[in-house]
Amino acid sequence: MKKRSGAGLRARVGAIFVILAATVAVVDGCNGQNSIVGGACVTGYVACADQCVNTAVDPANCGSCDVVCPSGVACLDGLCGGPVDGSSDGSALGDGSSGDGSAGDGSFGDGGDGGCEPPFNRSSACGACDVVCVAPNSACLADPSGNFVCAPPCTPPLVECENACVDTQTDPLNCGVCGKFCPSNLCANGVCQGATPGDVVVLGHDYSSGAAGSSQAKVLTNAVFIPPSNPLRVLSYEQFADAAAVARVKSLVQSAAFGRTVVFTPSTTSADLASPTLAQSYDVVLVYDQQGGAPANLTTIGASWVTSLSDFAKAGGVIVALDGAAGQGGMPQLLTSAGLLAVGGHQTIPAGTPVAVVAPADRIGAVVASPYGVYNRSVSLQAVEPEGPNVIYVAKQLVNGTPANPVVVHKIVNP
Incomplete structure (x- = not known):
C-alpha cells in the first residue's frame, strides 16, 4: 500500500475541513428550511425526502439521495471522501471555477447562486432558499400561519390565463378554457353563446411533400387557422396515417402560426372522434x-363519427380532412360515411399538375397563388356533392387549361 506524504495528508485534511465548513454554510445559509411544497428544486439541487439538497457536498445524500458518508468523512464532488486522485473542480463550493487540483479553490458563494438570499417571498425562492414555484402552483403566497408556500395564483373558481385571474365560466375571451374566444362576446357555463357556422375542408393533398409558404401549404393553413382561439387546440387523428406526412403537416402549420400557439393532441383511436x-x-x-x-374499415369508422362531427361543426368547429394518392385509397369512403362530404372516388394527379383557384374570395382560397402546381400524392375528387351556397369548390384541376374536377372543397355547416 502506498504511503501518503505528510504534506499530502495535511492538504487532504485541510480540504475536508473546507468542505465541512462549506456544507454547514449551505445549510445555515438556507436556514435548513428547503422543504418542497407545491414547488421544485432549482438547477443544481435535488429533491431528497422533500428537501432541496446539494448532492455534491451533502454527506447525508452524497452523489444521490440516502447515500450517507461515514462519520467524519466529507462529501466531495458527490463522493464520500472525494475523488481518489484528490482532484476537485471546486464547483461544490459555489465558485463555478474550473479545477486546479485542490478541493477548496474558491470561497463559498462567489458563484452567484443568489437563490439563498432572503427574502423568501418570491417564486424563485419561496419559503426557503432554492425552492422554485412551478405551474400549477406558480405563485409564492403566505399561508394562514404566515409562511410562504407555492400555491395556485388564483382563488377558485378563478383560473390563471395570461397572468390574469379569470372566470372561464363567463369570460368570452377564455370560455371554458384559457384562450377560447367567443365571437359573440357571450360566454355562459363555459360555452360560447350564439350560433356560428362550422366548416368542413377537404384537400386532395396528403402533404407528404411540399414547401412552407407554397400555395398547397397555404390552403391547408388557411383552413386550420379559421378559428380565432389562441391557443388553437387541434385533435390530430393519425391512426392509419403515414408518420412522415403527419410530421410534415404539423411543421407546415407551425411555420404559419405567426405568434399563435398550436396544441396538437394526437389520436390513434377512432373512438376519440366519436366523443360528444x-x-x-x-x-x-x-x-x-x-x-x-382498409376501405371497408374506414367506412365503419366514418359511420361512428356522424353525430359527433356534425355536432362539432354545428357548434362552430372546423374539420380538415386530407385525401392523398398513396395506400389503399379509402378516404372517399371515410368522408362519405362520416357525412363530411359525399365523394364517389378520387383520381391521382401527377406532381406539377396545375390547379386553379376558382373561388379566391373564399377564406380557404384567400391569398393563394393561382394556378399552382401540386406536389406528389395529390388527387382530384370525383362525383362530389354539387356546388351550392354551402359547398364551394375552391380549387380545380386544370385539364387543357379548363377547370375540371375539384381538388379543394370548402363546406359550410350551419347550426
Missing part, C-alpha cells in the same frame, strides 16, 4: 389521409 364533447375540448379536428386503413 369535442367542441368543449378542441377547435379543429384534423383527419390525415388514412392510407393504411
